Structures are given as structure tokens and as C-alpha cells.
Amino acid sequence: MSKKAWSLTTNISVAALALCSLQANAANWRYAIEESLSEVQGVYATRFKEVVEANSSHKVQIYPFGTLGESVDVMEQAQAGILQFVDQSPGFTGSLIPEAQIFLMPYVLPEKQSEINYFFKNSKVINETFPKLYAERDLELLSMFPEGRVHITTQQPFETPEDLDGVKIRVMTSPLLVETYKSFGAVPTPLPWGEVFGAMQTKMIQGQENPMFYIESTKMYEVSEVITDIGHNIFTTAVMANKRFYDGLPAEDQALIQKAIGEATDYILEYQQGLEEESIAKVKAAKPDIKLVSLDEDKRVRFREASSSVKEKFVTMTGDSGKAILEQMEADLQAASGK
Incomplete structure (x- = not known):
């Protein structure tokens, strides 16, 4: 064999071995x-998948809601x-x-988009404190991000906590969210998401809360007559990895x-810029007679005052750890406001 031929054969063999090694190390996450x-978490996960697959031989398989249970x-x-990654909101992990x-605490997170973005990217609570707490539950906290302002859909309009007296509002399985809606005057009713549309349709419950894009995409407006913004919260979600899996990676x-x-x-x-307005336009087009209400500050103050005790209840539920987190979060929010 000539030297040139031997060199070519060697190079091919080395390349083949490298490819085999790469394939052997490839994983399906x-x-x-x-x-x-097509919704916000799905768009996020798809972007994550694209970056991983463009920069490695790994594959990412995304499981939308309902494919693996509640x-x-x-x-x-x-x-x-069994899963390497999961996106779940504090409403369930609470x-x-x-x-x-x-x-989930009402009237804590800012409403200005620039402040929201700064807070979620730079908050010490998110980047330093919470990873330790999630690690205690075998989870590696990778990111928290907002999904938009929370709106409340109901059958009847309301402007005060008194108007919600006796109204059953579906909430996620969070004790603090239950306390929040009690303070708003409603009857909080925890339900799995898969049961909500039917419960609204049969009037077993009379309301629920979600970001506007989700109200539109899940057609929750079809079983609601009024959508109200009281400015009480931003829907937050968290992306996590199984900690043993993550720690074992090279x-x-x-x-x-x-x-x-x-x-x-x-x-x-960036994707969410204008998403709420687009969703409102779609809802109006699909159901022209639906009432869209945004309470002004004079009316919101009634809900602010009514829910002021929720902060104390959070500290009672979480003790010194929660108190320290609340203090740090308030400092983080001040930094975001200054930014």
C-alpha cells in the first residue's frame, strides 16, 4: 500500500471511530x-431543542400537556x-x-415589561436562592420566565371583592393561591387543568385565571362571558432538569x-412582545360579545387591600426561609425598578 493510500485509509478510520464515538454518546432527552x-412553553422548549440539536448529536423529545398525565x-x-427536563409553574410545585x-403572591411582581424582563434574568432569588431549594427535591432549576399577565374569566362582571362572594374560581393546587382567592372574596376551587373547561361549561365553577394567550388558545372564552384584568400577577413558570441526570453529565x-x-x-x-394584544384581538374576533374589562387603579386598590394579608400567610407557611426569600425578592424588585 502506498503512503498516500495508507494515510487516506487511516484518516477514514479515525473519522469513522470519531463518528461511532459521537453516536455512542448521543442521547435522547x-x-x-x-x-x-404552539403555546409559550412549547415555543420555549422548541427553541431549547433547536439549540441542543444544532450543537450536538443529542435529540430532544418534547411531550405536550396531557401526553404523560396531569x-x-x-x-x-x-x-x-424518567424525564430529563420538565417545565412546571409554581402553582403546582408549590x-x-x-x-x-x-x-403567586398578588400585587408583588411589576407590570412594566422592561422591569419584568430584568427581574427574571437578574434576580438573586431566582439565580441563587431557588436552585438550592429545588436541588433538595432532586431538581436542577435551569430557568424561570414569565408568560404574561394573569386575567380572570367569569360568567358575570365584577369590580370589587364583594362582587366575587360565593363565586367558585378554579385555582392550581397551591395553598397560597387558595388564600389569595379567599381574600378576593371568591371560593377557590383547585382542579386539574383537564377538568376546567367542562367544569366551566356545566357551571360547576364560574371562573378561572390564566394569561391571555392561554385563554385564547384553549378557547376558555367560549365558556366565559367576561375577562377581567385586575393587575394582580404575572404567570411564572420554571424549567428544571432531573438533578442526578444533570450532575452526571460531562x-x-x-x-x-x-x-x-x-x-x-x-x-x-422577545417572542411575547405584543402576544397579549394579539390574543385579545383573536378572542374579540371569535366572540364579539365577550366583555373585556381592565380595572383602573381606584378599583384595583380594593383587591390590593383585601389581599394584603397573603404576604403574612406566605411567611407563616414557609417560616424563616420564606421570610428571607421575601426580603431578597423585594430587593431584587427594587433593582429591577431602578433599571
Whole structure:
């Protein structure tokens, strides 16, 4: 064999071995979300998948809501390592990590988009405090991001807490969210999401809360007569990995995941610009007679005052840990406001 031929053969062999090694190290990562692929969590997960697959031989399989059961089932699978990644809001993880319910506290998060974005990207509570708490539950906290202002859909209009007396409002399984709607004058009714549309349709409940894009995409407006914005919260969600899986990865894969998370977070914050207005326009087009109400500050103050005790109840539920988190979060929010 000539030297040239031998060199070519050697190069081909080395390349083949490298390819085999790459394929051997390739993995199929499973990622479950609480929404469909076309909704905010799905858009985020898809961006994450694109970055991972463009920069490695790994594959990411996304499981939309309902394909693996309800939220509690999905979290159990994530903790057990059946899923590598999961996106779930504090409304459900609050029973697992009580301190996470701070993101459900009414009238705490800012309404200005620039302040919201700064807070979620720079908050010490999110980037330093919560990863330790999630780690205690076998979860690696990768990111938290907002999904838009929460609106309340009901059958009848309301302007004061007294107007909600006796009104059954569906809430996620969070003790703090239950306390919030009690303070609003309503009857909080925890239900799995899969049961909500039917419960609204049969009038078993008379209301529910969600970001505007989700109200539109799930057609919740079809079983509602009024959509009201009282300015009480921003829907927050968290992306997590199974901690044993994440800790067992080589450094280059951990760096890849962090890169994908960073790009997906930047992308989703930009993607949501104007999404609420687009969703409102779609709802109006689909149901012209629906009432869309935004309470002014004079009316919102009634709900602010009524729910002022929820902060104290959060501290009671979470003790010194929750108190310290609340203090740090308030400092983070001041920094966002200054920015």
C-alpha cells in the first residue's frame, strides 16, 4: 500500500471511530411541558431543542400537556429520572417547594415589561436562592420566565371583592393561591387543568385565571362571558432538569444545556412582545360579545387591600426561609425598578 493510500485509509478510520464515538454518546432527552407546542412553553422548549440539536448529536423529545398525565404525574416522572427536563409553574410545585409560591403572591411582581424582563434574568432569588431549594427535591432549576399577565374569566362582571362572594374560581393546587382567592372574596376551587373547561361549561365553577394567550388558545372564552384584568400577577413558570441526570453529565453537555436555556430565555422574552394584544384581538374576533374589562387603579386598590394579608400567610407557611426569600425578592424588585 502506498503512503498516500495508507494515510487516506487511516484518516477514514479515525473519522469513522470519531463518528461511532459521537453516536455512542448521543442521547435522547425527554422534556415535558404544561402546554401545547404552539403555546409559550412549547415555543420555549422548541427553541431549547433547536439549540441542543444544532450543537450536538443529542435529540430532544418534547411531550405536550396531557401526553404523560396531569401535572403531578409529570413531576413524579421528572423526580424519578424518567424525564430529563420538565417545565412546571409554581402553582403546582408549590406543594413540593412551598417557597416557590412567592411567585403567586398578588400585587408583588411589576407590570412594566422592561422591569419584568430584568427581574427574571437578574434576580438573586431566582439565580441563587431557588436552585438550592429545588436541588433538595432532586431538581436542577435551569430557568424561570414569565408568560404574561394573569386575567380572570367569569360568567358575570365584577369590580370589587364583594362582587366575587360565593363565586367558585378554579385555582392550581397551591395553598397560597387558595388564600389569595379567599381574600378576593371568591371560593377557590383547585382542579386539574383537564377538568376546567367542562367544569366551566356545566357551571360547576364560574371562573378561572390564566394569561391571555392561554385563554385564547384553549378557547376558555367560549365558556366565559367576561375577562377581567385586575393587575394582580404575572404567570411564572420554571424549567428544571432531573438533578442526578444533570450532575452526571460531562461538562460540555452541562455547558450546552446552559447555552440552550440562555438562548431560549432571550427568545421567549422577545417572542411575547405584543402576544397579549394579539390574543385579545383573536378572542374579540371569535366572540364579539365577550366583555373585556381592565380595572383602573381606584378599583384595583380594593383587591390590593383585601389581599394584603397573603404576604403574612406566605411567611407563616414557609417560616424563616420564606421570610428571607421575601426580603431578597423585594430587593431584587427594587433593582429591577431602578433599571
